[in-house]
Amino acid sequence: MPAFVPEQVKDITEPAARDMASSIRRVPVRVPSMPGAPTISTAFVGPSLAELERYPRDAPAIVLLHGFDSSCMEFRRLYPLLAEQAPTYALDLVGWGFTDPSPFAADPSLVIRPEDKAAHMRAFLEAHTDGRPVVLVGASLGGAKALDFAHTYPELVSKLVLIDAQGFIDGIGPMATAPRFLLNLGVSVLRAEWLRMAANKMAYFDKPRFATDDAMRVGRLHTHLPGWQEANIAWMRSGGYAISNKISEIKQEVLVLWGRHDEILEPKYAAQFESTLPNGRLLWVEECGHCAHLEQPQLAAREILAFAGVQVPQTANVTA
Numbered sequence: 001m002p003a004f005v006p007e008q009v010k011d012i013t014e015p016a017a018r019d020m021a022s023s024i025r026r027v028p029v030r031v032p033s034m035p036g037a038p039t040i041s042t043a044f045v046g047p048s049l050a051e052l053e054r055y056p057r058d059a060p061a062i063v064l065l066h067g068f069d070s071s072c073m074e075f076r077r078l079y080p081l082l083a084e085q086a087p088t089y090a091l092d093l094v095g096w097g098f099t100d101p102s103p104f105a106a107d108p109s110l111v112i113r114p115e116d117k118a119a120h121m122r123a124f125l126e127a128h129t130d131g132r133p134v135v136l137v138g139a140s141l142g143g144a145k146a147l148d149f150a151h152t153y154p155e156l157v158s159k160l161v162l163i164d165a166q167g168f169i170d171g172i173g174p175m176a177t178a179p180r181f182l183l184n185l186g187v188s189v190l191r192a193e194w195l196r197m198a199a200n201k202m203a204y205f206d207k208p209r210f211a212t213d214d215a216m217r218v219g220r221l222h223t224h225l226p227g228w229q230e231a232n233i234a235w236m237r238s239g240g241y242a243i244s245n246k247i248s249e250i251k252q253e254v255l256v257l258w259g260r261h262d263e264i265l266e267p268k269y270a271a272q273f274e275s276t277l278p279n280g281r282l283l284w285v286e287e288c289g290h291c292a293h294l295e296q297p298q299l300a301a302r303e304i305l306a307f308a309g310v311q312v313p314q315t316a317n318v319t320a
Contacts, residue, residue, distance in 0.1 A: 004098065006224035008217065017218045020045060020076040024098055029127065031094055033119035034110070042124060043098035045072050045079060046089035052130050055087050060158060060308050061129040064090040067140030069190050069232060071097030071222040074139065078293040081301035086310045087132065093145065094120040095235045101227035104234045112231070113238040118149050125156060133158035135308045139293055140264070141166045144241040151246045160254045161304050164262050164290045168269055170242035180233070187232045191223040205261040205289040247276050254280040255307045257300060259288035
């Protein structure tokens with residue numbers, strides 16, 4: 001297991017989660033938009049440049065972006081299905097997941113803005129994807145990240161996939177300007193087991209199967225990193241994403257996957273994406289809640305690969 005993965009990983013039993021945790025690596029990535037242009041030790045699961053050689057040269061790079069206060073572990077069931085067919089990266093942007101949060105503990109005055117997350121992702125893609133076309137896959141708040149990046153750097157994104165994505169809810173409310181002691185209190189609650197379990201139960205259609213204690217432990221593993229709380233506060237002080245007025249300007253093709261039984265984001269948002277995106281297509285995922293990548297990973301993989309234009313052999317397990 002990588003040294004930076006918190007020791008609480010020993011309490012996790014799901015094989016896919018343990019495999020994902022053992023595969024996380026960190027690489028230095030400079031964030032030119034932040035004061036002093038710091039180099040952040042950036043966590044991801046994906047191929048090295050040398051490992052890219054096993055994929056066809058025209059295969060796109062598929063980049064997976066997790067939701068709010070989550071991590072690359074969110075893609076533990078989807079990632080292997082995609083990575084078998086195309087170069088795939090589950091990426092933790094600055095301030096989130098297993099990307100090193102210690103700079104924000106060292107300097108509490110730092111703020112992580114949406115443009116910093118975008119600059120961080122651009123630097124990562126330019127260093128690690130060898131110039132391949134990029135398909136961004138954003139789940140929940142990861143959808144806002146994907147849309148914001150595609151709007152800011154349209155030349156770097158060929159297509160987008162949104163999985164029950166946030167896009168029409170701007171900002172993070174009054175917490176952005178709250179006193180620091182309230183921010184500390186609010187963020188500390190995000191680590192609480194009871195809150196994680198409540199979120200789990202809202203996230204899934206098949207709650208007995210998926211909303212388990214083990215899933216809760218997976219979801220909060222990154223919160224044990226030193227500096228996690230300070231990094232979250234640095235993000236909240238930015239005010240968060242405000243992209244609702246940019247969605248109609250997204251020119252790329254967009255596939256919207258939406259769980260029929262999502263209890264976190266209302267179905268009206270799925271229809272709003274379909275009517276607002278110039279080149280969007282909506283696909284409902286049956287018997288699924290907020291997380292098709294966790295609850296229906298084979299279906300999600302099959303649709304993502306087909307949309308990305310990746311040729312999948314008939315025998316591949318994504319067709320099951």
